[in-house]
Amino acid sequence: MTAPLLRLKNVHKSFGPKKILQGLDFDVAPGKSLVIIGGSGTGKSVSLKCSLGLMTLDEGNIYFDGHEMRANKRSEREAMLARTGMLFQGAALFDSLPVWQNVAFRLIHSEGVSRKEAKERAIETLKKVRLGTEVADLYPAELSGGMQKRVGLARAIAAKPDLIFFDEPTTGLDPITADAINDLIVEQVKGLGAASVSITHDMPSARKIGDEIAMLFDGKIIWRGKAEDVDHSGNEYVDQFVHGRADGPIQPAI
Amino acid sequence: MNPEIPFFLKPLQWVGAALLGLLSETGRLAAFIGRVKISAVSFPLYFGEIVRQCIKIGYYSLPVVGLTAVFIGAALALNIYVGGSRFNAEQFLPNIVVLGITRELGPVIAGLMLAGRVSAGIAAEIGTMKVTEQIDALDTLSTSPYRYLYAPRLWAAIITLPILVFVADVIGVAGGYLVATGTLDFNGDLYIRNTMNYVTGGDIFGGLIKAAVFGAIVSLMGCYHGQNSEGGASGVGRAATLAVVSSAVLIFFSNFLLTTLFTRIGL
Ligand SMILES: Nc1ncnc2c1ncn2[C@@H]1O[C@H](COP(=O)(O)OP(=O)(O)OP(=O)(O)O)[C@@H](O)[C@H]1O
Ligand SMILES: [Mg+2]
Numbered sequence: 001m002t003a004p005l006l007r008l009k010n011v012h013k014s015f016g017p018k019k020i021l022q023g024l025d026f027d028v029a030p031g032k033s034l035v036i037i038g039g040s041g042t043g044k045s046v047s048l049k050c051s052l053g054l055m056t057l058d059e060g061n062i063y064f065d066g067h068e069m070r071a072n073k074r075s076e077r078e079a080m081l082a083r084t085g086m087l088f089q090g091a092a093l094f095d096s097l098p099v100w101q102n103v104a105f106r107l108i109h110s111e112g113v114s115r116k117e118a119k120e121r122a123i124e125t126l127k128k129v130r131l132g133t134e135v136a137d138l139y140p141a142e143l144s145g146g147m148q149k150r151v152g153l154a155r156a157i158a159a160k161p162d163l164i165f166f167d168e169p170t171t172g173l174d175p176i177t178a179d180a181i182n183d184l185i186v187e188q189v190k191g192l193g194a195a196s197v198s199i200t201h202d203m204p205s206a207r208k209i210g211d212e213i214a215m216l217f218d219g220k221i222i223w224r225g226k227a228e229d230v231d232h233s234g235n236e237y238v239d240q241f242v243h244g245r246a247d248g249p250i251q252p253a254i
Numbered sequence: 255m256n257p258e259i260p261f262f263l264k265p266l267q268w269v270g271a272a273l274l275g276l277l278s279e280t281g282r283l284a285a286f287i288g289r290v291k292i293s294a295v296s297f298p299l300y301f302g303e304i305v306r307q308c309i310k311i312g313y314y315s316l317p318v319v320g321l322t323a324v325f326i327g328a329a330l331a332l333n334i335y336v337g338g339s340r341f342n343a344e345q346f347l348p349n350i351v352v353l354g355i356t357r358e359l360g361p362v363i364a365g366l367m368l369a370g371r372v373s374a375g376i377a378a379e380i381g382t383m384k385v386t387e388q389i390d391a392l393d394t395l396s397t398s399p400y401r402y403l404y405a406p407r408l409w410a411a412i413i414t415l416p417i418l419v420f421v422a423d424v425i426g427v428a429g430g431y432l433v434a435t436g437t438l439d440f441n442g443d444l445y446i447r448n449t450m451n452y453v454t455g456g457d458i459f460g461g462l463i464k465a466a467v468f469g470a471i472v473s474l475m476g477c478y479h480g481q482n483s484e485g486g487a488s489g490v491g492r493a494a495t496l497a498v499v500s501s502a503v504l505i506f507f508s509n510f511l512l513t514t515l516f517t518r519i520g521l
Contacts, residue, residue: 090387
């Protein structure tokens, strides 16, 4: 067993009276890919934001590469962020900057790479997500949703991270583009040898991206197993989710 | 749960809640301002961003500040002429115009125009970045929004507002000059000589100090309400409104405090 790169232990998070995470535990080994599935509003995005330190925990611990992350230990978090990439649910590109500066943001602003070299590396990274040089000087608002997701992906991988978070990389895309994004994710993550944590409620995407799949329900991981086992998990919650049935132990959100 | 309280005590509860809300808001604001100030004087400083913001905040505000200044100067001259002629003191028109513009109207008018133009713009921009998770994205890319977004805006406003106010002073006095020589039969050379001989460095300097303070208010309010916004487009709209209203009120308030201070120390 290799030591996990990222580990969440007994994480709790509430917003006022609303309890979202209630004892969340999971870990990812270096180079492995974990997909977290779960219904809308179950706290999938919140768990990523907690992992990245964008939200404070009410309770619990987060370890990156063996180091515990704490609000008062800035340098540890900096060290984690330097080795981490994140693709946001809505891409979250900086709309005041052209595409290439979005992709090269970390290189320019925290790694001190010269602008000329940063641009070359940005264009190289854009090529990896199948975007041509002509896109580099466009602004995010001039791109389609699928292109924005690809730029977001390029930004997440540009600095060659060891851990990448993907928050619903394929939602809102047509099935063909979604599949292309899945392929890109698999190709790039494997290419970098990075670990990844992806969130999705898109089962084809989960099967394709994940080495392992975990299901979040009621603020906890209720099932975790190999991606190929998800169809015969023996867990009625997972079964209901995988087959998208309205009747079963999970009550639809509406 | 709140214990049931008698209906006649409810208003007390509301007052208490409002007061607590105000106190915690003040605390959050103070903490925010403290962090921006520390970021504004610690490395890395984003000089490129500061220059960009100077252009956006300062240069693009020139037309609106210039236009308001020329009209205010002109109207001021007319009013002072009317008032002055009631006790045969209309020859002091140039002196009073330049005093009114440099000490009070130049900074306050420019500050208010920027409260509308710049504070709302900053709040909307930062607010949109907040609700579209761009601020979170910035953070995950190891860049502090305090350093990259807020501090450059603070610097730019503190640097450019005094320059804008100086321009407004000149244009405002020119507005008074145009009215005085054009419609009130003042002699142009005499008008300029009276103005120049009368105004002191202290008058102008005091106005520029006010301008720097107003610049800080306008940018900080824009950033604060922007990064506080929540809940999509309506939240961003609310942030812009709050930024304008709070900057305007704070400008008037601090203008009063600074004027009091300047008159005490004889500036
Ligand atoms: N900043 C916040 N303040 C208050 N409540 C929040 C906040 N962020 C998230 N929540 C609440 O936490 C719950 C989980 O949100 P989250 O965004 O993690 O859902 P999700 O699992 O990612 O859903 P989706 O699949 O729709 O993206 C929601 O009920 C949401 O209302
Ligand atoms: Mg989500």
